[in-house]
Amino acid sequence: MLSTKRLLSIFVVFVLVVSACGGDETSDEGAASTTITVYSGRSEDLIRPILDAFTAETGIEVEARFGDSAELALLIQTEGDSSPADIFISQSPGALGLLAGEGRLATLDKGLTSMVGDGFSASDGTWIGITGRIRVVVYNADLVDVADLPDSILDVTDPAYAGRIAVAPSNGSFQDFVTAMRNELGDDATLAWLEGMARNGSPNYPKNSAIVEAVGRGEVEMGLVNHYYNLRALEADPSVASVNHFLPADDLGALVIVTGGAVLRSSDTPAVAHQLLEWMLSEATQASFAAETQEYPLRNGVAGPDGVPSLDGLAVDTIDYSLLGNGLTGTIELIRASGIEQ
Amino acid sequence: MVVAIGLLFLSPFAYVLWRNVDLGADLGEIIWDADTLHPLRRSLSLASTVALSSVVVGTGLAWLTIRTDLPGRRIWRVLAPLPLVFPSFVGATALLAGFATGGLIEELLSPFGIDALPSVRGYRGAWLVLTLFTYPYVYLPVAARLSSLPPSLEESARILGRSPWSVFRTVVLPQTSPAIWAGALLVFLYAISDFGAVALLGYDTLTEQIYADRLFNQPRAMGLSLVLGGVALVVVMMERSLDRRRQQIEVTRVRESLLVGLGRWKPVAWLAVAAFLGAALIGPLAVLGFWTWRGLTADVETIGLSTDLGSLVGPAVNSAQAGLLTAAVAVVVVLPVAWATARHRSRVAGAANAMVVAGFALPGVVIALSLVFWVIDTPLLSTWYQTLPLLIVAYVLHFGAQATRAARVAVDAAPRRMSDVAATLGASRTRRFVSVELPLMTPGLLAGAGLVMLSTMKELPATLLLAPIGFDTLATEIWNAGDSGALAQSSLASLVLVALSAVLTWAVVLRRIENY
Numbered sequence: 097m098l099s100t101k102r103l104l105s106i107f108v109v110f111v112l113v114v115s116a117c118g119g120d121e122t123s124d125e126g127a128a129s130t131t132i133t134v135y136s137g138r139s140e141d142l143i144r145p146i147l148d149a150f151t152a153e154t155g156i157e158v159e160a161r162f163g164d165s166a167e168l169a170l171l172i173q174t175e176g177d178s179s180p181a182d183i184f185i186s187q188s189p190g191a192l193g194l195l196a197g198e199g200r201l202a203t204l205d206k207g208l209t210s211m212v213g214d215g216f217s218a219s220d221g222t223w224i225g226i227t228g229r230i231r232v233v234v235y236n237a238d239l240v241d242v243a244d245l246p247d248s249i250l251d252v253t254d255p256a257y258a259g260r261i262a263v264a265p266s267n268g269s270f271q272d273f274v275t276a277m278r279n280e281l282g283d284d285a286t287l288a289w290l291e292g293m294a295r296n297g298s299p300n301y302p303k304n305s306a307i308v309e310a311v312g313r314g315e316v317e318m319g320l321v322n323h324y325y326n327l328r329a330l331e332a333d334p335s336v337a338s339v340n341h342f343l344p345a346d347d348l349g350a351l352v353i354v355t356g357g358a359v360l361r362s363s364d365t366p367a368v369a370h371q372l373l374e375w376m377l378s379e380a381t382q383a384s385f386a387a388e389t390q391e392y393p394l395r396n397g398v399a400g401p402d403g404v405p406s407l408d409g410l411a412v413d414t415i416d417y418s419l420l421g422n423g424l425t426g427t428i429e430l431i432r433a434s435g436i437e438q
Numbered sequence: 439m440v441v442a443i444g445l446l447f448l449s450p451f452a453y454v455l456w457r458n459v460d461l462g463a464d465l466g467e468i469i470w471d472a473d474t475l476h477p478l479r480r481s482l483s484l485a486s487t488v489a490l491s492s493v494v495v496g497t498g499l500a501w502l503t504i505r506t507d508l509p510g511r512r513i514w515r516v517l518a519p520l521p522l523v524f525p526s527f528v529g530a531t532a533l534l535a536g537f538a539t540g541g542l543i544e545e546l547l548s549p550f551g552i553d554a555l556p557s558v559r560g561y562r563g564a565w566l567v568l569t570l571f572t573y574p575y576v577y578l579p580v581a582a583r584l585s586s587l588p589p590s591l592e593e594s595a596r597i598l599g600r601s602p603w604s605v606f607r608t609v610v611l612p613q614t615s616p617a618i619w620a621g622a623l624l625v626f627l628y629a630i631s632d633f634g635a636v637a638l639l640g641y642d643t644l645t646e647q648i649y650a651d652r653l654f655n656q657p658r659a660m661g662l663s664l665v666l667g668g669v670a671l672v673v674v675m676m677e678r679s680l681d682r683r684r685q686q687i688e689v690t691r692v693r694e695s696l697l698v699g700l701g702r703w704k705p706v707a708w709l710a711v712a713a714f715l716g717a718a719l720i721g722p723l724a725v726l727g728f729w730t731w732r733g734l735t736a737d738v739e740t741i742g743l744s745t746d747l748g749s750l751v752g753p754a755v756n757s758a759q760a761g762l763l764t765a766a767v768a769v770v771v772v773l774p775v776a777w778a779t780a781r782h783r784s785r786v787a788g789a790a791n792a793m794v795v796a797g798f799a800l801p802g803v804v805i806a807l808s809l810v811f812w813v814i815d816t817p818l819l820s821t822w823y824q825t826l827p828l829l830i831v832a833y834v835l836h837f838g839a840q841a842t843r844a845a846r847v848a849v850d851a852a853p854r855r856m857s858d859v860a861a862t863l864g865a866s867r868t869r870r871f872v873s874v875e876l877p878l879m880t881p882g883l884l885a886g887a888g889l890v891m892l893s894t895m896k897e898l899p900a901t902l903l904l905a906p907i908g909f910d911t912l913a914t915e916i917w918n919a920g921d922s923g924a925l926a927q928s929s930l931a932s933l934v935l936v937a938l939s940a941v942l943t944w945a946v947v948l949r950r951i952e953n954y
Binding site for chain 1: 531534559642649652653654655733803806814815820824899907908914918919920922925
C-alpha cells in the first residue's frame with residue numbers, strides 16, 4: 097500500500113500551487129452570528145424560500161448545499177464526524193435510513209416527532225417526515241382508454257400491459273415502493289411482481305420526470321411515478337396529454353413517499369438545527385408546501401393540496417417507514433434478480 | 439516530479455481500492471456474474487463503436503474545415519467543437535424531445551404522412567447521442583494538428599495529380615494519426631464512463647449498475663468502479679504499445695496550410711457538414727430555445743417556473759472561472775508527464791501517464807468522495823475542504839486525461855532536433871523550452887486546455903459535492919431547475935452555457951491556434 101504521508105505531502109504542494117493561481121479565497125468570516133449548514137436533496141427553488149424566511153425571522157444564517165439525496169448521503173457518510181452539515185433533508189427515506197443505521201443521525205425531540213402522524217417519522221426518532229408525495233400511474237389520455245387503467249398495482253403485471261408501463265428501477269422512489277411491497281407482501285411475492293414487470297418488457301427510464309415526459313409525448317402509454325411531476329409538466333405545457341391516475345386509497349400502489357429531515361449527530365448546534373426543522377413543520381410552512389409544490393404537508397391538521405386524494409383515506413400507516421432504509425440492499429438485489437432492468 | 443503527479447492521480451484509485459478492502463467486497467464474485475458481465479459487454483461495445491464513429495466524423499470534419507475550400511469554413515470551425523459542451527443528460531433530453539416517438543420532428547413530419555420515426559431508445563440511441571456529443575474529442579486535436587502540418591508533402595502530391603481523397607488517405611491521415619488515436623481514446627473513456635445519456639436512453643451499462651448500487655450496495659458499486667478503472671488502464675496500456683511502433687512525424691511552423699479544392703464535391707461536403715452539425719448542435723439548441731420561448735411566453739401563473747436571465751450572471755462567471763483555472767492548471771500539471779513519456783519513454787512516466795488517463799473513466803462522484811476521504815481529517819488540508827482550489831483539484835484529477843493526450847501530441851510536434859540545434863548555438867535549457875519548444879507545442883496544448891475547459895464547465899456530480907457553498911455554476915443551475923421541473927429556466931441556463939463556451943473556446947483556444 098502507498099504511503100499516505102507521501103500522498104498527503106503531494107496534496108499540500110499541489111493545493112498551494114492551485115491556490116496561488118486562484119487567489120480569491122473568501123476568509124472574511126464575521127464571527128458573532130450563528131450559522132447552520134443544511135445538505136438538501138430537495139431542490140433549491142423549493143427549499144431556499146423557506147430557509148430565507150427562517151433567517152429573516154430568527155437572524156440565524158443558513159448555508160445550504162443542494163444535490164442528489166443519495167449522493168449527499170454518501171458525502172455525509174464519507175465526511176464522518178467532521179461533516180460541516182447540521183441538517184440533512186432527503187427526498188427518500190432510504191438515504192435517511194442508511195445514515196441512521198450507521199449512527200450518523202441524532203435522536204429528535206419527542207415534541208418534534210409528535211407533530212406528524214405515526215407512520216411519518218422514524219420509529220427510532222432519527223428523522224421526521226416533512227412532506228409526502230403519492231405514487232400514481234401517469235397515462236397518456238390520447239392513447240389509453242380510461243377503462244383500461246389498472247385498479248391495483250398488483251394488476252400491472254398482467255400480459256395485457258406488456259410494454260405499456262414505464263418504470264425507473266434505479267430511482268429512489270421506485271426502490272422505496274419495492275421495499276414497502278416487501279414489508280407488506282414478503283420477498284417472494286415482491287420478486288414475482290418484479291418478474292412480471294420484467295416479462296412485460298416494461299420500458300426503463302432513469303427518473304420520474306423522464307417517464308412523465310415520455311408519456312406526455314406518447315413514447316410510452318403509462319408509467320409508475322410520483323404524483324407531482326405531471327402537475328409540473330402541465331404547468332409548463334397545459335396541452336400535454338399526460339394525466340395522473342390515482343389508485344384506490346387502500347392499494348399498495350398509492351404509497352406515500354416521504355421527504356424527511358434529520359439532525360446530524362456530529363452537529364455542534366443541535367438546538368438550532370431542531371429549531372429549523374420545527375420551522376419546516378410550522379403550520380405556515382406546511383401550508384405553503386401544499387400550495388406551491390402540491391405535496392402533502394405531513395403535519396397533523398394541515399390540509400393537503402387540491403385535486404389529490406386526502407391523506408387521511410390512504411392506508412399509509414400500515415407501512416413502517418423506518419424499515420424502508422435498512423432493507424434497501426435486499427430491495428436492490430431483488431430488483432436486479434428480477435431482470436426488470438433492461 | 440513525474441512520480442509526484444502520478445501519485446496525485448493515483449489517489450482516487452487508492453481510495454477505491456481501500457473501500458473495496460474495507461467493505462470486504464468479493465471482487466471475484468462481483469465480476470464473474472452475469473449481472474456484471476452483460477453490462478460490461480454493453481459498455482465495451484458501445485464505447486468501441488462510438489469511438490469508431492467519432493474518429494470518422496471528427497477527422498473528416500477537421501479535414502474539411504481546415505484543409506479544404508469548404509464554403510463557410512470559418513464559421514464551421516467555431517461551431518464544430520461546441521457539441522462537447524452539452525452535458526450528456528441535457529443533450530440526450532433535447533435529442534429525445536426532437537427525435538423520439540411523438541417528438542417535435544415527428545410532429546413536423548406528420549403533415550407529410552410520416553408518423554413514426556425509428557425508435558432511438560437502447561443501443562442505437564446511446565450510440566447516436568454519444569457520437570454526436572463526443573466527436574469533438576477527435577475533432578479538436580486533429581484540427582490543431584492539421585493547422586500546423588507543413589503543406590509541402592500535400593503540395594507535391596497535388597502537383598503529381600492525386601485526387602483530394604487520395605491526398606487525404608496517403609498524406610494527411612498518416613500525419614494526423616497520433617491526434618486521432620488520442621481523441622479516440624478519450625471518446626472511448628468518456629463513453630464507458632457516461633451515465634446521463636445511457637440512462638435516459640435505457641441502455642443498461644456498467645455505469646447504470648454503479649448508479650443503482652451506489653448507496654445500498656456499496657461493496658458492489660466500489661467493486662464495479664474498480665472494474666471501470668481497470669478497463670481504462672488496460673486500454674491505455676494497449677494504446678501505448680501501439681504508440682511505440684509509431685514513427686514520429688516532425689512538424690515545423692508553417693505560414694499557411696494548403697487548401698484543397700473540393701471541386702464538384704463542394705455542395706455535397708457542405709450539405710454533409712451542415713446536416714451533421716444540424717443534428718449535433720443546431721437541433722438540440724433549437725429544442726432548448728423552443729422550451730425557453732414557451733416558458734417565457736406562457737401565461738400560466740406559476741411559482742418556480744420563473745425564467746430569469748439575470749440570475750444566471752453569477753453562475754456564468756463561476757463556470758468561466760472554474761473552466762479557465764482548471765484548464766490552465768491541468769496543462770501545467772500534465773505537461774511534465776507528457777514530456778517524460780514522449781522524450782524519455784521511462785516506465786515511471788508510462789505508469790504516471792496511465793494513472794492520469796484512467797482517472798477519466800471513474801465516475802465523478804467517486805473522484806469527489808476520494809478527495810473528501812483524503813482531505814477532511816488531514817491537518818493543513820482540511821481547511822481547504824469545499825473550497826475552490828480543492829474543487830479544481832477534483833476537476834484536474836477527472837479531466838487531466840484530456841490535457842495529457844493533447845499534450846503528448848504537442849510534445850511530439852516539437853522535434854528534438856530543433857532544440858538540439860538551439861543547444862549547439864548556446865541556448866540554455868529554459869531558453870530552448872520557452873523560445874523553441876513551447877511555441878511549437880502551443881496548438882496542441884491549447885487544444886487540450888480547450889477540452890478540459892469545456893468538460894469542467896459542464897461537470898455536475900463533483901461540483902455539487904465539493905463546490906464552496908453558494909458557488910453555483912451553470913451546470914448546477916441546469917440541474918437545479920431541471921430537478922424541480924422548471925424546464926424553461928433549465929433550457930435557458932443550457933443556452934447560456936453553450937454561448938459562454940463558444941465565446942471562451944474562440945477567445946482562449948481557437949483564436950490562438952495558428953492558421954485555424
